[in-house]
Amino acid sequence: MVQICAPMVGKVVSVDAKVGDQVKKNDVVVTLEAMKMQIKVYAPSDGEVAEVNIGAGDVVSTETVLVALK
Amino acid sequence: MDQLLEIFMSIGVFSLTPGNVAMWLIAFVLFYLAIKKGVEPLLLLPIGFGIFAANFPLTGLTEEGGLFYIFYHYGIETELIPPLIFLGLGAMTDFGPVIANPKTLLLGAAAQVGVYGAFLGALLMGFTINEAATIGIIGGADGPTSIFLSANLAPHMMGAVSVAAYSYMALVPVIIPPIAKALTTAKERAMVMTQMRMVSKTEKIIFPVATSIIIMLLVPKSAPLIAMFMLGNLFMESGVVERLTNTSRNELMNIVTIILGVAVGSTMNAETFLTWKTIGVFAMGVVAFAFATASGVMLAKFMNLFVKNKVNPLIGAAGVSAVPMAARVVHNMGTEANPQNYLMMHAMGPNVAGVIGTAVAAGAFIAAIL
Numbered sequence: 001m002v003q004i005c006a007p008m009v010g011k012v013v014s015v016d017a018k019v020g021d022q023v024k025k026n027d028v029v030v031t032l033e034a035m036k037m038q039i040k041v042y043a044p045s046d047g048e049v050a051e052v053n054i055g056a057g058d059v060v061s062t063e064t065v066l067v068a069l070k
Numbered sequence: 071m072d073q074l075l076e077i078f079m080s081i082g083v084f085s086l087t088p089g090n091v092a093m094w095l096i097a098f099v100l101f102y103l104a105i106k107k108g109v110e111p112l113l114l115l116p117i118g119f120g121i122f123a124a125n126f127p128l129t130g131l132t133e134e135g136g137l138f139y140i141f142y143h144y145g146i147e148t149e150l151i152p153p154l155i156f157l158g159l160g161a162m163t164d165f166g167p168v169i170a171n172p173k174t175l176l177l178g179a180a181a182q183v184g185v186y187g188a189f190l191g192a193l194l195m196g197f198t199i200n201e202a203a204t205i206g207i208i209g210g211a212d213g214p215t216s217i218f219l220s221a222n223l224a225p226h227m228m229g230a231v232s233v234a235a236y237s238y239m240a241l242v243p244v245i246i247p248p249i250a251k252a253l254t255t256a257k258e259r260a261m262v263m264t265q266m267r268m269v270s271k272t273e274k275i276i277f278p279v280a281t282s283i284i285i286m287l288l289v290p291k292s293a294p295l296i297a298m299f300m301l302g303n304l305f306m307e308s309g310v311v312e313r314l315t316n317t318s319r320n321e322l323m324n325i326v327t328i329i330l331g332v333a334v335g336s337t338m339n340a341e342t343f344l345t346w347k348t349i350g351v352f353a354m355g356v357v358a359f360a361f362a363t364a365s366g367v368m369l370a371k372f373m374n375l376f377v378k379n380k381v382n383p384l385i386g387a388a389g390v391s392a393v394p395m396a397a398r399v400v401h402n403m404g405t406e407a408n409p410q411n412y413l414m415m416h417a418m419g420p421n422v423a424g425v426i427g428t429a430v431a432a433g434a435f436i437a438a439i440l
């Protein structure tokens with residue numbers, strides 16, 4: 001299981017992957033907004049999306065697990 | 071008959087000079103940049119209109135007692151507005167990244183080398199020492215500080231200096247990448263930095279107070295800017311005066327920005343602006359900016375020779391203030407080299423440290439020159 005945490009405090013703009021999706025390393029899984037800038041969060045490895053814990057509009061911190069891959 | 075002639079001559083159109091029209095054209099360029107290109111519209115629009123309106127004959131706007139004179143005299147000459155803007159900036163600035171990684175303060179300081187580099191360059195070009203200092207500060211990429219310093223040292227150059235400072239700030243995404251790229255390898259840019267530690271609320275409250283003590287003791291002349299900057303920050307971090315925090319960073323900031331912009335614009339007339347000195351200001355301004363970027367990156371690389379927790383040298387480039395645009399540019403460069411690389415918060419450290427650094431550099435110039 002690979003947990004993807006938010007790299008910084010921010011607001012979720014969009015979730016770009018859903019449970020069951022196959023993602024490759026460096027695919028965009030979530031887009032955050034912080035400092036008036038959109039920050040894309042990329043998958044650290046290949047895998048299948050096992051959980052999506054957030055939705056658009058959520059405020060997340062560096063402890064929030066956004067998405068988990070298996 | 072004489073009376074009739076007098077009325078006739080009081081119509082502005084007969085006193086219009088080619089210089090006036092030339093200044094209108096400059097104002098129109100600023101309108102275009104602000105409206106069409108989205109270049110710092112909050113500042114360039116009021117500055118542009120200030121230039122435009124001040125360059126009509128017989129209006130008396132900029133003469134003693136005139137409206138723009140009042141804006142300028144009470145807002146800028148008395149050095150009232152730039153510190154008020156710093157109050158609002160303080161209430162928006164999160165010093166967390168600096169507290170978590172105090173090394174980044176040094177990177178913010180390194181960028182000030184650009185300020186002094188351009189200062190020397192301008193001296194060599196034949197500017198007076200006051201003018202050269204004002205030009206050098208453009209390298210700090212901080213509008214209110216540039217205006218503050220030119221009000222102190224070279225009021226006749228304020229218009230050119232502030233327009234140069236704000237234009238170059240908008241050009242951060244164009245100026246930083248080639249310089250930062252030339253000085254780093256792809257491997258260095260791809261380097262992922264260790265996750266920052268969490269910063270406690272107590273630390274964030276102590277920071278503005280402790281910083282005030284250190285800086286105002288060392289560089290007393292930077293006090294107007296630093297004191298207000300830290301007050302705004304204390305408002306925000308204390309969490310007990312939300313109304314004051316919000317007023318500082320929203321309403322008050324917006325009100326003074328309007329007056330500041332118009333007042334700065336109104337200082338620009340053909341006699342003081344359409345000179346070779348303005349060209350010098352713009353030329354040396356970009357040199358200052360480039361030097362600042364380069365020295366930040368170089369210091370970061372130098373620091374890496376000694377420290378255990380290495381920093382990605384790109385974040386040194388964020389030491390030119392231009393908050394948070396410089397940090398954003400750095401973040402994008404980092405992600406481009408390695409998608410797993412999130413430099414945003416790391417770059418905010420040198421970025422906000424750069425604001426403090428530039429204010430200190432301005433204070434040091436005032437202390438040394440006046």
